[in-house]
Amino acid sequence: MIQRDASTISLWQGNIEPFQSTLIADHMATYDVIIVGGGITGLTTALLLQEAGKRCLLLEANNIGFGTTGGTTAHLNTILDTSYAQIEKNFSKEDAGLVRESVGAAIGLIQQNIERFSIDCGFDYTDAYLFAQDEKQTEALDIIAKSAREEGVNITLQDQLPVPFNFTKAYKIAGQARFNPLAYIYGLARAFENAGGIIVQDCRVIEIHNTNHIKVDTTIGEFTGMNIVYATHVPPGINLVHLRCVPYRSYALAVRLADNAYPAELIYDMHEPYHYFRTQEVNGKKYLIAGGEDHQTGHHENTEQCFRNLEALVRAHFKVKSVDYKWSSQFYESADGLPYIGNMPGQPDNVYVATGFGGNGMVYSGVAAMVIRNIIMGKHRATEKLFNPNRIKPIAGFTNFVTHNADVVKLFFGKLFPAHKLAELAEMAPGEAQVVNYDGHRVALYKDDEGMLHAVNPVCTHMKCEVGWNSAERSWDCPCHGARYDADGKVLNTPADRDLEHLDISHDTSKVEAHEQF
Ligand SMILES: Cc1cc2nc3c(=O)[nH]c(=O)nc-3n(C[C@H](O)[C@H](O)[C@H](O)COP(=O)(O)OP(=O)(O)OC[C@H]3O[C@@H](n4cnc5c(N)ncnc54)[C@H](O)[C@@H]3O)c2cc1C
Known part of the structure; x- marks a missing residue:
């Protein structure tokens, strides 16, 4: 079974073994395109670009299918969550037609991929x-x-x-469809590798430095690319795009x-x-x-x-x-009902994003892959303008940057918390969690099934909102922009790209007292 950004197990996840990458990435090479994220968007985009002749590297922080693609329900629709009437109202009649055409083409692309690469994923058309x-x-x-x-x-x-x-x-x-999303993206991943593309799992992109080429800092070292595509569902860091995604x-x-x-x-x-x-x-x-x-x-x-x-x-x-x-699982609604696909606001032209798919990301991922492939290949189509993320009106005084919140400090660095005092503050049964006040600070506590306490600083590392407990997934979720963390504070979902601060707890009172004397 593979891991997902949740503690519950999805139907797809429970029926598949981890994907094994077969090729090794070259830290010295300059890739044409680095794709961040191994969900349906990242893999479809990577395959289209590799097949168009670009040398591509796909970096996934966890395992292929870790994000919403592993937790979706995989309907393929031309009837969308934002009705065509609404699209017409927010955009124009012509744009509604373009959306209809694009989602039809995306379902066609999926069918074509399944046929070309003999992907056994239970795809069929239905009413x-x-x-x-x-x-x-x-x-x-x-x-x-x-x-x-x-x-x-x-x-x-x-x-x-x-x-x-x-x-x-x-x-x-008529003409809607369904499939098994993980079986499908595994097929895409194999086709991408067969075309010469490289997939690296367990490799989180931390930061990028965009000078002549893009230097991509990751948890396993630096990679270099000419273009970067954030297919992370929402981009990490702080950017106008995710301030416009709910x-x-x-x-x-x-x-x-x-x-x-x-x-x-x-x-x-x-x-x-x-x-x-x-x-x-x-x-x-x-x-x-x-x-x-x-x-x-x-x-x-x-x-x-x-x-x-x-x-x-x-x-x-x-x-x-x-x-x-x-x-x-999690999805992101855009402000005007259409996804944001194309150049990342406030970034140089070689940084791309695809987000705000709402509940239609199975088809919009295909739209995103085609739009981004076309832009990178220098083919400019009407869809480039329609889905352009820069249609978002700028917010006065807001500076776009794709980086972490440098302001997040380790508030509790070196401090040891007494388990018995924390337990007194929060009367919890195993499996429960609370945010409590301790010694003038907010502390997020979770008691696991064995009765062990886990403590983290509840300040979200994205934009400093306070996280709250999600009992269904046993995760700390941020109500502001949707960053999520596991019970020990490890990042599950962007836009956060830093873990919550982990707090050390001791059951030994003398150890805590000795610690406090320093
Ligand atoms: C319950 C549910 C049901 C849905 N049903 C449907 C449906 O029926 N039809 C439909 O069209 N849509 C549906 N959707 C929406 C659709 O599933 C999503 O839009 C789609 O899966 C998003 O895919 P993605 O590849 O963009 O993102 P994800 O699948 O979330 O992939 C993003 C990947 O990026 C990785 N990542 C994040 N940060 C980094 C980093 N810094 N470095 C490296 N990797 C990183 C993550 O680990 C993750 O694997 C549903 C959504 C939900 C929540």
Whole structure:
């Protein structure tokens, strides 16, 4: 099994072995393009550029699929979370058409890759159903349907649903698709290596120095490139782009059914946030995947309740034999409903970013790969302007920089905390966590299943907000920009690129007292 940025295990993650890279990177070489991030965006971009004749190096901080690509639910849609009506309103009718064309091309690219590289990832085209359950939802659904039809989506009114839900109105959308995302990106990774590309896992990019060439500082030394693509879902450091992206947690279940009534189609309700249901066969077993219950990262007191709500909804409509997987993951909404793809704001022209995909990153990753490939290859298309991250209005006094917050100091360096005093402050059962006041400072405490205390400084290393506990994932999540850390403060999600300060705890009172005398 591979690691993910979470303590829950996703259906995809639980059914795959770690990817083994076969080629070794050269610290002395100058790569044409260095791609940061081994999710679907990084791997698709890397493959397209390598095939276009560029010498590419892909650096992944953990393992391939560690990020949201390992925790997605992998629908491939031309009906998007931002309706075509909304895109028309925020941009123009012509732009809505361009988005429709781009996402269609992205699904085509996935199908083509699967065929060309014989990737066994359970891909197939299927219909989707979108249904409303009250008057307000019906109105919203009609707007979505009308604008989608105008953009050439094959959407038709239905008087039946393939699942047992009450509804006021329902539409069928043809030509949607689904697949196993990790099986797919492993296929891309192999194709990239076969084309001469290099993948390095367990290699975190720390900082870049952009002079003549880009010098990339990583946890395993320096690499040099002519261009760099941040395919890290949001870029690390502080940049206007992620100040314009709102992070959300989203929840999913994979269940086995007692009566084999697995829907062949993709099903979506119209709640805010919406729920969805679909089937996928993985390693010879069928699963019903259900998802939803989204909320802004760090803004939900009881994240385990999200799983309970979702499970109750599934059980109310399906005969559940077993709940085999429960997981959550993170996505980022852009301010205007379209992703930011292209040159990173405030950076030289050879620094690229792809972010703000919302719940459509499986297709927008393909759009991003094609847009960035075209820019680097000097082919300028209308999509370059449409998705340009520099459409974000600058904020007065804000200086863009892709670096860490140099201001974060080690507040507790050399201090030893007495375990018994901390335990008195926070009465916690195993598995629980709290942020407490100790000696004039805020301390984030977690008691593990064996009763051991883990303590970190709760100040997020990104922009100094205070992190809060996410009980479903046993992680410290930042409510400001979505940085996440494990119980020991290790970075799980950008934009943070530095761990939380780890605090030393001692159970030996005399040791603490001796320490305090210095
Ligand atoms: C629950 C859920 C369900 C979803 N369902 C769908 C769906 O059905 N259809 C759809 O289209 N979209 C869906 N999405 C959205 C989609 O999954 C994401 O947009 C997509 O997976 C993002 O892929 P990515 O490659 O850009 O980022 P990620 O998969 O997050 O990859 C980023 C990678 O960058 C690495 N990284 C980060 N920092 C560094 C660094 N400094 N150095 C090196 N590496 C670094 C990380 O370790 C990670 O592996 C869903 C999202 C969620 C949360």
